[in-house]
Every structure is written in structure tokens, then in C-alpha cells.
Amino acid sequence: MHLSLSRVHFPVTTLGPGQRLGIWFQGCSLRCPGCISADTWGPGKRQVSLDALLTQIAPWLAQADGITVSGGEPFEQFDALLALLRALRQRSAGDILVYSGHSLEALGPQLEQTQGLIDGLISDPYQEHSEQTLALRGSDNQRLSLLTPLGRARLADYQRPLRAADKALDLMFDEAGSVWMAGIPRRGDLLRLRDLLHSQGHQLQTSAHTSKRR
Incomplete structure (x- = not known):
């Protein structure tokens, strides 16, 4: 069994409670306008x-409070996701939170097969406006x-408006020197960061604004 993988990272602190293992699938046909993960x-x-x-x-799983699976679109590699x-x-023993851009209704048949495996699901396409x-x-x-008792125990607190503490991002660095961000940036955050770095003589290109030209 193989999967198309974008990246993995530990710890992630901005996509659920505690220190989490983040797994990002590669590939998404939805291509929502304004997506920060183009x-x-x-x-x-x-x-x-x-x-x-x-x-x-394996070493991270032993330490992680939970796991967040995103992408890309994980359900477009369903056999690999299920495995x-x-x-x-x-x-x-941590909770598993999965992101999907598909609607909850469209995922129904697949969710039947993942019963008991996904504790929390964030569904539906990103809407830029x-x-x-x-x-x-x-x-x-x-x-x-919230799909399981563990999900309700661990994730019910996120059925709420944003708090000041939610407005945070994790920074990740890979071996090639690229910088990745995990979390949910506010509208315009990445462009403001780009402009700030440009004003100091640095260059930054983000998928959030390059995707608008595709």
C-alpha cells in the first residue's frame, strides 16, 4: 500500500488539542479558490x-496527544487513508482529526467504512468569501x-468561536530550506507576512497567492 504524501511533522499545536502529529496527503481535485495549501x-x-x-x-506517535490528517484531500486516496x-x-491512544473539503453528505459511504477510526471530521469546501x-x-x-466518544471528549471544546489563543501558526522547516506553516491563518496573514519580509529585503512566495494566477 502506497500513498502520495506531502509532509509529516511533529509537534503541531495549532490543529487540535495538545502536541499533535500532522500528516498531509498530496493531491486535491477540489482546488478551492484562496486555498492556503495550493x-x-x-x-x-x-x-x-x-x-x-x-x-x-513511530517515535512521534509515542509522544503525540493526537493526530491531524489533512492535505491535499485525504479522501481522494481512500484505500490508503483507510489503511x-x-x-x-x-x-x-490519541484522538484522530481529519480534514476534508468534501461535504459531510458526500462522504457518507466512506465514513461508514471508517466508523470508529475518525474521532473528529472537519468537512466541506473552503469558501474564500x-x-x-x-x-x-x-x-x-x-x-x-464529533464521531466517537473520544472525539466528543477531546474536541467538543472546538465547537466555538475563535479565541485569541487560536490565532497562532506553527512553523516547520524541511531539509531543502523551505518553510511551511501549520494552522489556520487569518485572511491576509500570509500576504502581510510577505509584505513585511519584502520591506526588509527578503523574498517570500506563498502558495496562497501564486494559486490565484493558475
Whole structure:
């Protein structure tokens, strides 16, 4: 079993409670306008076996309070997602939160197969011009569904408006020197960061604004 992977990172503190393991799938056909993760739209070249991924993340799983799976669109690699969720459930007592741009209704048949494996699901497409006032969501049309007792215990606190502490981002660095951000930035945050760095003589290009020209 292989999956197209964008990246993994630990710890992530901005996509759910505690210190979390973040797993980002590569590839998304939805391509929502204004998406901050446009770099994950294409199919990518990093095909990783599930066994290799599990070996890589094993030390982090022992420390993680929970796991957040995003992308890209995880449900577009459903067989790999299902296998990964089963393996994660066997190896971790933490909660599993999954992001999808598909509607909850469209995911119904697949969610039946993942019953008991996903504790919390944030569903529905990002809408660039919708309000952005809810915790863990990029736009207020998105829904947080709590699917298990563990999900209700760990994630029910996120059924609420944003707090000041939610307005944070994690910075990640890869071996090639690229900088990634995990979290839900406010509208215009990345452009303001770009302009600030430009004013100091630095160059920054983000997928959030390059995608507008595609």
C-alpha cells in the first residue's frame, strides 16, 4: 500500500488539542479558490509505502496527544487513508482529526467504512468569501463532526468561536530550506507576512497567492 504524501511533522499545536502529529496527503481535485495549501493540489512525486511512513512516525506517535490528517484531500486516496487510520488506531491512544473539503453528505459511504477510526471530521469546501470566526475552520461553512466518544471528549471544546489563543501558526522547516506553516491563518496573514519580509529585503512566495494566477 502506497500513498502520495506531502509532509509529516511533529509537534503541531495549532490543529487540535495538545502536541499533535500532522500528516498531509498530496493531491486535491477540489482546488478551492484562496486555498492556503495550493502546493498540495498536484499529484506530487513522493509515493511512500504505508510501512515506511509508519516506521518514520513511530517515535512521534509515542509522544503525540493526537493526530491531524489533512492535505491535499485525504479522501481522494481512500484505500490508503483507510489503511493508515487502522494502523494509527492500533498504535496510538490519541484522538484522530481529519480534514476534508468534501461535504459531510458526500462522504457518507466512506465514513461508514471508517466508523470508529475518525474521532473528529472537519468537512466541506473552503469558501474564500465566507466569515472566518470558528475554531479550527478556515471558513464558517465548514462543519466539525464529533464521531466517537473520544472525539466528543477531546474536541467538543472546538465547537466555538475563535479565541485569541487560536490565532497562532506553527512553523516547520524541511531539509531543502523551505518553510511551511501549520494552522489556520487569518485572511491576509500570509500576504502581510510577505509584505513585511519584502520591506526588509527578503523574498517570500506563498502558495496562497501564486494559486490565484493558475
